[in-house]
Structure formats: C-alpha cells, structure tokens
Amino acid sequence: xxxxxxxxxxxxxxxxxxxxxxxxxxxxxxxxxxxxxxxxxxxxxxxxxxxxxxxxxxxxxxxxxxxxxxxxxxxxxxxxxxxxxxxxxxxxxxxxxxxxxxxxxxxxxxxxxxxxxxxxxxxxxxxxxxxxxxxxxxxxxxxxxxxxxxxxxxxxxxxxxxxxxxxxxxxxxxxxxxxxxxxxxxxxxxxxxxxxxxxxxxxxxxxxxxxxxxxxxxxxxxxxxxxxxxxxxxxxxxxxxxxxxxxxxxxxxxxxxxxxxxxxxxxxxxxxxxxxxxxxxxxxxxxxxxxxxxxxxxxxxxxxxxxxxxxxxx
Amino acid sequence: xxxxxxxxxxxxxxxxxxxxxxxxxxxxxxxxxxxxxxxxxxxxxxxxxxxxxxxxxxxxxxxxxxxxxxxxxxxxxxxxxxxxxxxxxxxxxxxxxxxxxxxxxxxxxxxxxxxxxxxxxxxxxxxxxxxxxxxxxxxxxxxxxxxxxxxxxxxxxxxxxxxxxxxxxxxxxxxxxxxxxxxxxxxxxxxxxxxxxxxxxxxxxxxxxxxxxxxxxxxxxxxxxxxxxxxxxxxxxxxxxxxxxxxxxxxxxxxxxxxxxxxxxxxxxxxxxxxxxxxxxxxxxxxxxxxxxxxxxxxxxxxxxxxxxxxxxxxxxxxxxxxxxxxxxxxxxxxxxxxxxxxxxxxxxxxxxxxxxxxxxxxxxxxxxxxxxxxxxxxxxxxxxxxxxxxxxxxxxxxxxxxxxxxxxxxxxxxxxxxxxxxxxxxxxxxxxxxxxxxxxxxxxxxxxxxxxxxxxxxxxxxxxxxxxxxxxxxxxxxxxxxxxxxxxxxxxxxxx
Numbered sequence: 001x002x003x004x005x006x007x008x009x010x011x012x013x014x015x016x017x018x019x020x021x022x023x024x025x026x027x028x029x030x031x032x033x034x035x036x037x038x039x040x041x042x043x044x045x046x047x048x049x050x051x052x053x054x055x056x057x058x059x060x061x062x063x064x065x066x067x068x069x070x071x072x073x074x075x076x077x078x079x080x081x082x083x084x085x086x087x088x089x090x091x092x093x094x095x096x097x098x099x100x101x102x103x104x105x106x107x108x109x110x111x112x113x114x115x116x117x118x119x120x121x122x123x124x125x126x127x128x129x130x131x132x133x134x135x136x137x138x139x140x141x142x143x144x145x146x147x148x149x150x151x152x153x154x155x156x157x158x159x160x161x162x163x164x165x166x167x168x169x170x171x172x173x174x175x176x177x178x179x180x181x182x183x184x185x186x187x188x189x190x191x192x193x194x195x196x197x198x199x200x201x202x203x204x205x206x207x208x209x210x211x212x213x214x215x216x217x218x219x220x221x222x223x224x225x226x227x228x229x230x231x232x233x234x235x236x237x238x239x240x241x242x243x244x245x246x247x248x249x250x251x252x253x254x255x256x257x258x259x260x261x262x263x264x265x266x267x268x269x270x271x272x273x274x275x276x277x278x279x280x281x282x283x284x285x286x287x288x289x290x291x292x293x294x295x296x297x298x299x300x301x302x303x304x305x306x307x308x309x310x311x312x313x314x
Numbered sequence: 315x316x317x318x319x320x321x322x323x324x325x326x327x328x329x330x331x332x333x334x335x336x337x338x339x340x341x342x343x344x345x346x347x348x349x350x351x352x353x354x355x356x357x358x359x360x361x362x363x364x365x366x367x368x369x370x371x372x373x374x375x376x377x378x379x380x381x382x383x384x385x386x387x388x389x390x391x392x393x394x395x396x397x398x399x400x401x402x403x404x405x406x407x408x409x410x411x412x413x414x415x416x417x418x419x420x421x422x423x424x425x426x427x428x429x430x431x432x433x434x435x436x437x438x439x440x441x442x443x444x445x446x447x448x449x450x451x452x453x454x455x456x457x458x459x460x461x462x463x464x465x466x467x468x469x470x471x472x473x474x475x476x477x478x479x480x481x482x483x484x485x486x487x488x489x490x491x492x493x494x495x496x497x498x499x500x501x502x503x504x505x506x507x508x509x510x511x512x513x514x515x516x517x518x519x520x521x522x523x524x525x526x527x528x529x530x531x532x533x534x535x536x537x538x539x540x541x542x543x544x545x546x547x548x549x550x551x552x553x554x555x556x557x558x559x560x561x562x563x564x565x566x567x568x569x570x571x572x573x574x575x576x577x578x579x580x581x582x583x584x585x586x587x588x589x590x591x592x593x594x595x596x597x598x599x600x601x602x603x604x605x606x607x608x609x610x611x612x613x614x615x616x617x618x619x620x621x622x623x624x625x626x627x628x629x630x631x632x633x634x635x636x637x638x639x640x641x642x643x644x645x646x647x648x649x650x651x652x653x654x655x656x657x658x659x660x661x662x663x664x665x666x667x668x669x670x671x672x673x674x675x676x677x678x679x680x681x682x683x684x685x686x687x688x689x690x691x692x693x694x695x696x697x698x699x700x701x702x703x704x705x706x707x708x709x710x711x712x713x714x715x716x717x718x719x720x721x722x723x724x725x726x727x728x729x730x731x732x733x734x735x736x737x738x739x740x741x742x743x744x745x746x747x748x749x750x751x752x753x754x755x756x757x758x759x760x761x762x763x764x765x766x767x768x769x770x771x772x773x774x775x776x777x778x779x780x781x782x783x784x785x786x787x788x789x790x791x792x793x794x795x796x797x798x799x800x801x802x803x804x805x806x807x808x809x810x811x
Contacts, residue, residue, distance in 0.1 A: 039362070047443045083355045164548045165541055167510055
C-alpha cells in the first residue's frame with residue numbers, strides 16, 4: 001500500500017509538471033498581448049512599454065517559466081496582470097462557490113442516477129425502464145447551457161421560485177442556497193442521464209449472476225436483494241464513471257457559472273483567458289488539473305474499499 | 315457562436331409566448347440595480363481602458379476638471395470656470411473650493427498637478443496618454459487655480475479633459491484605485507465582489523448632493539444576453555443601459571413594466587480594409603467594395619433595423635455631419651464590372667471577424683453581397699485576443715469589421731502606415747492637423763465636413779452604420795442618457811420612482 005501511494009504521488013507530481021509546461025507554452029504562444037488588452041487600442045507605444053516592464057513580460061520565456069514554477073512551489077502564484085491583486089486571493093474568493101456547486105452537482109447526480117438506474121434495471125423491459133432510457137437519452141443530448149435557460153425561464157422568470165442568477169454570498173446562507181439550486185440541477189441532470197444508463201446496465205449484468213438467483217431463492221425480498229446484494233457488486237463501473245464525471249462537473253462549472261453569472265472559478269478562467277491574464281490562467285489550469293488528478297486518485301482508493309480483491313493487486 | 319445566437323432566438327420566442335404575467339417587485343425608491351455586460355478587472359480609469367470602468371465610476375466616483383453633457387457639451391466639474399488665452403495655448407482653471415476626497419483628504423490644485431504629472435510621466439500607463447501630449451506645463455499658482463500651457467492649439471482639449479483618463483486622482487490614494495477607488499464625486503465606492511457586483515453609496519458631502527436622488531447603486535455583471543433578459547424579466551435589475559442584443563428588444567417593448575430607449579453612440583462600425591496590402595491599396599477596388607455592400611440589408615440583418623447608416627467616419631448626431639450614404643449606391647453589377655477592371659474578379663479575400671454579434675452577423679451578409687459582385691470572401695471568426703495581436707498589431711488581414719467607439723476619432727486616418735488601417739495619406743494628415751488646431755467651432759465643423767467627404771471619396775473603408783445605444787429600463791427609472799457621447803453615465807441625475 002505504501003509503495004502504491006508513493007507511486008501515485010509520483011505520477012501526480014509528473015502530471016502536474018507536464019501540465020505546467022503545456023499551459024505555460026500555450027498561454028505564451030497564443031496570439032494576444034496582455035499590455036494591449038489592458039490599455040486598449042488607443043494606447044501609446046511608451047505606455048505599453050512601461051506596462052510590459054511592470055508586468056515582467058520582457059524577460060526571456062525560459063527565465064519566466066522557471067521563475068513562475070519556483071514561486072508556485074512556495075505557494076506564490078504571482079499577481080494577476082489584470083486585477084493587480086495576488087492570484088491566490090482571487091482563487092480564495094471564488095473557490096468556495098465552485099466547490100459547493102461541483103459537490104452539490106455530484107451528490108444530485110449520484111442520487112438521481114442510482115434511483116433511476118436501479119429502478120430501470122428492476123423493471124427491465126417494462127414501461128418504467130423504457131421511460132428512464134428515453135429520458136436519459138434526451139438528457140444526454142441536451143447541452144447544459146440550453147437546459148439552464150429553460151430552467152431560468154420556468155423557475156426564475158415565470159414562477160419566481162429561484163433567482164435567475166447571481167450569488168449573494170455565504171453571509172446569507174438561505175439566499176445563497178436558493179441561488180445554487182438551478183445551477184446544480186442544470187449541472188446534474190445531464191450528468192445523471194449518463195450515469196443512470198451505466199448504473200442500469202451494470203445492475204442488469206450483476207442480476208444475471210447465480211448468487212443473485214440464490215439470494216432470491218433463499219427468500220430475501222426483491223428490494224433487499226437489489227440494494228444490498230446487487231448494487232454493491234455493480235459499483236465498480238459506476239464509481240469509474242462518477243470519477244470521470246466529477247472532472248466533467250468541475251469543468252462544466254465554466255459554462256454554468258457564465259450562464260448563471262456566478263462569481264466562481266469557471267467565470268474567472270473565462271475572463272482571464274480573454275484578458276490574457278497569464279498568471280491567473282496558469283494557476284487556474286494547474287488547480288483544475290490537480291482537482292481532476294485527485295479525483296482519479298480518490299476513485300482508485302474507493303475501488304479498493306468496494307472491491308477488497310483489488311487490495312492485494314494494489 | 316451561431317449556435318448560441320440560435321438559442322437566444324429560441325429563448326426570446328419562449329419568453330414572448332410564456333410571459334407577461336408576474337407582479338412588479340417592490341423596490342426601495344432610493345436604490346437601483348444596473349446590469350452591465352462587461353466586468354472590469356481594475357477600477358482605475360487612468361490605468362486600464364475597459365469601458366465599463368468609465369461606465370460605472372467616471373464622473374460618479376472620480377471627477378475630472380470638466381464633464382461632457384448628453385448633447386456633447388463641455389461643462390464645469392472640478393473646475394468651476396476657466397479662461398483661455400488669446401493664442402489658445404494657456405488654460406487657467408478655477409477649481410471648486412471645499413471639495414474632499416472620499417477618504418477625507420482635501421482636494422486642491424496640488425491634486426490636479428499630481429494627476430497630470432502621473433498621466434504624463436515616462437512610466438505612465440495611461441491608456442489615452444496621447445490626449446496629454448499637447449500639454450507643456452501644469453502649474454498651480456495658488457490652491458484653487460491651475461494653469462495648463464499647451465505646445466500647440468488643441469480643439470479637443472477641454473473635451474478630452476472630461477474623460478476618465480483625465481480623472482483627478484489624489485497622491486494619497488492613486489495607487490489603491492485599482493481595487494478601492496477614491497475620488498471626489500457624488501458617489502462613494504462601497505464594495506466589489508469580483509465576478510458578481512459592485513456597489514456605490516451616495517456621498518452626502520458632494521457639492522450638489524441635494525439633487526442626487528439615489529442613495530445606493532448596485533452594478534451586476536451579466537455578460538450573456540439571454541441571462542440579462544431573464545434578470546430584467548424577473549425584475550432582479552432596474553436598468554440595463556447598454557443592452558447587447560437588439561433581437562431581444564421587442565419583448566420589452568411589448569411589456570408595460572419596461573421601456574426601451576434607442577439612442578446613438580460614438581461608435582462607427584466599419585468594414586476595415588488593409589490599405590497597405592494589394593488589392594486594397596487600389597482605390598478603385600475599395601470603391602467597388604463600397605458599391606457592393608448594401609447598408610440597409612446589413613442593418614436589418616445584423617442590428618434588426620436598430621441603427622443609422624453612415625457614409626463616412628463621423629456620427630450622424632454630430633454637429634458637422636454630412637450624409638454621404640448616397641455616394642456609392644448599392645449596385646452589384648457596377649461593383650462586378652469594377653472588380654473585373656481591377657483584375658480581382660474571382661479572387662478570394664479574407665474577412666477576419668472579432669467575436670461580437672454585430673461583427674459576426676454583418677460578416678455573413680457582406681460575404682453574400684461580395685459574392686453577388688463576383689468576389690469570394692472567406693470569413694474567419696477570431697477571438698478578441700487574437701484580433702488585437704494579429705489584426706491590430708501585426709496588420710495580418712485583408713478585411714475586418716470593427717466599431718470605433720472613441721469620440722473625435724477621425725484622427726485614426728492620420729495615424730500613418732503603422733496603424734492597422736495601413737492608410738498613409740499626406741492630404742488627410744494635413745487636414746487633420748488643421749482640424750485639431752482650429753479653435754473656432756464653425757470653422758472646425760467645416761473642416762470636419764471636408765474630412766468626411768475626403769475619406770468617403772477615398773473609400774478608405776466600407777462605412778457601415780453607427781452603433782446604437784439600446785437601453786432597457788424599468789418604467790419609473792428616469793435620468794439615463796439615451797445617447798452616449800462619452801463612455802460614462804453620470805448617475806447624479808438618475809432617479810427611481
């Protein structure tokens with residue numbers, strides 16, 4: 001297990017190192033000039049030169065890369081070119097919202113998908129099964145931003161149950177939660193459609209195995225067999241997909257936060273790329289990469305928990 | 315982009331069908347919530363060109379020596395009066411007395427000297443540093459007088475001094491203005507939740523505070539047009555003064571809870587051509603393109619009819635405007651013959667378009683119109699950062715579509731071959747020098763007319779339309795400018811009933 005963890009940590013570090021080179025190179029070869037973006041089209045040459053000097057854009061690329069990595073290793077991600085405040089402060093302000101959104105999104109995804117997927121499998125070939133399959137097909141086909149707009153029209157503009165967007169801050173917890181309902185639903189519906197289908201086929205496969213028939217034959221109720229004997233053994237593919245979906249949910253917040261104008265990391269990365277705010281984009285991409293790699297790592301650990309046979313292999 | 319646009323239309327249709335009910339939410343009479351498309355990343359208008367900094371803060375939190383009215387007239391602000399010497403080179407400003415910055419420090423002539431020295435310094439990052447170029451010296455003979463001496467006459471000097479770039483910032487607070495703006499204006503900065511909102515509160519110490527109706531102003535940053543529509547419809551917002559989507563206006567016009575105002579801006583939308591690159595260095599080719607384009611069709615298709623056509627580079631609401639839209643009446647056959655004569659018929663031109671709806675929609679129509687005249691146009695949609703670098707900086711383009719939003723910007727055509735127009739014309743440069751230094755308004759207007767006629771004759775670009783200002787306001791919100799002669803919107807005169 002220690003060897004396994006060490007190997008995982010090494011691969012974690014190597015992945016982030018590779019990401020750091022890619023994001024740094026990409027942001028620096030991407031056409032665009034941070035100074036011109038900030039000062040606009042009427043800026044004079046000497047004002048642009050003064051700003052480039054201020055932002056440290058005149059040093060050679062390799063020097064800038066190592067300066068950036070060196071500082072990042074000590075936790076210093078530099079100062080945002082466009083905001084003029086430390087990147088860590090920008091991220092700190094916005095992280096809680098995006099994390100809340102991604103977590104509530106994954107919880108709703110899993111709850112919906114397990115209920116629908118197991119329900120469909122239990123009613124295999126009947127109307128309920130077809131209904132779930134049909135709805136999930138639609139769910140997969142709908143783009144999240146379009147679904148968001150429909151939700152806003154119905155629940156914010158017409159019924160006025162929830163605000164159409166914005167976030168009042170955690171200082172007002174009830175309003176804050178209300179404002180996260182529609183974004184969470186928009187994020188989770190599409191993902192749960194995918195997961196429900198996976199759950200259904202995985203449960204169906206396990207239901208065909210001999211021990212299930214044996215369990216049923218010993219007189220356990222249908223429901224008990226389904227949730228206590230079938231589901232735990234069907235979990236491995238489900239957890240794999242959940243891990244991948246968590247990554248999709250975190251990146252999906254970019255679209256959702258823009259549609260619901262929420263002040264989270266997704267909106268920050270969008271704004272920073274348009275502004276060619278190199279330090280902020282670099283730090284955010286590193287953060288997103290770290291979240292995805294960590295999610296995969298957690299999935300691996302969960303495998304061991306749900307399937308003890310994997311422990312010896314690890 | 316096309317997909318997003320399609321979804322807006324679906325959204326609009328759904329709204330038009332489904333709505334109209336919804337009771338009006340009550341609102342404290344002294345506060346207002348205003349929607350803005352663009353969030354700035356910096357709150358200092360003397361260090362960042364983002365238009366929404368001026369839209370929120372210039373002449374509200376910050377003040378300048380002068381202020382421009384809705385009709386474009388220059389009025390007193392921190393300078394309560396001024397005199398200009400006979401030769402037009404020495405401006406003596408008498409400053410208001412007793413004004414204070416929001417942090418409690420006093421305003422006097424030393425602040426003016428500081429603000430100008432900072433903007434003109436060698437390491438200045440002022441986005442409009444060029445407006446300070448004619449200034450020779452700035453001195454303060456006493457605490458309430460400032461004397462500015464110019465090296466040459468500048469007809470736009472008082473107008474330029476009314477801009478956010480010329481805000482009078484204080485030495486004590488200037489460095490912190492990027493995040494916590496401090497000025498002398500009618501509203502104090504209250505807070506900024508980045509990515510969400512910015513709030514101002516009334517400054518009761520301001521010299522005209524008695525006439526200011528609003529106690530609190532909240533700006534919300536909503537860039538997506540459909541989201542902005544939903545926010546207005548659900549009455550989260552009281553006003554959206556520069557609404558980005560003309561196609562979504564009819565549902566507001568049909569709803570008694572709202573009013574729509576259509577005004578003008580200083581933004582000329584042009585089909586810019588790279589005059590330094592063949593075949594666009596040939597005036598006949600540029601004229602042929604002018605014949606090929608049909609402004610009415612472009613305005614209907616790209617702006618849903620909500621814009622005025624222009625035949626040169628000057629706004630239709632300006633005092634010196636001449637209507638030159640009839641100079642090259644739309645005639646595809648004539649354009650075709652001219653293209654054949656110039657040897658460009660059947661060739662392919664590239665049109666690189668920035669990611670703004672007015673530009674992407676105009677591009678598709680222009681592409682079809684030039685195809686009718688026998689020229690293939692390849693449309694490339696590019697991202698804004700790419701546009702700035704490849705087109706603006708490196709002049710790596712044939713044609714592009716862009717709105718020039720600055721006032722008095724005909725001087726762009728005198729910026730020489732280095733500017734992205736690639737246009738270098740001694741005749742126009744001499745004319746612009748005359749315009750800039752002509753202090754008499756009537757004579758200056760005559761020269762500006764000449765300038766418009768010359769640029770239209772040379773068909774330097776395809777001149778398309780004047781960008782409209784479309785405002786959606788809740789009924790009872792008064793005092794917003796319908797037209798925008800400058801980038802700011804003074805809120806001292808706005809009220810909510």
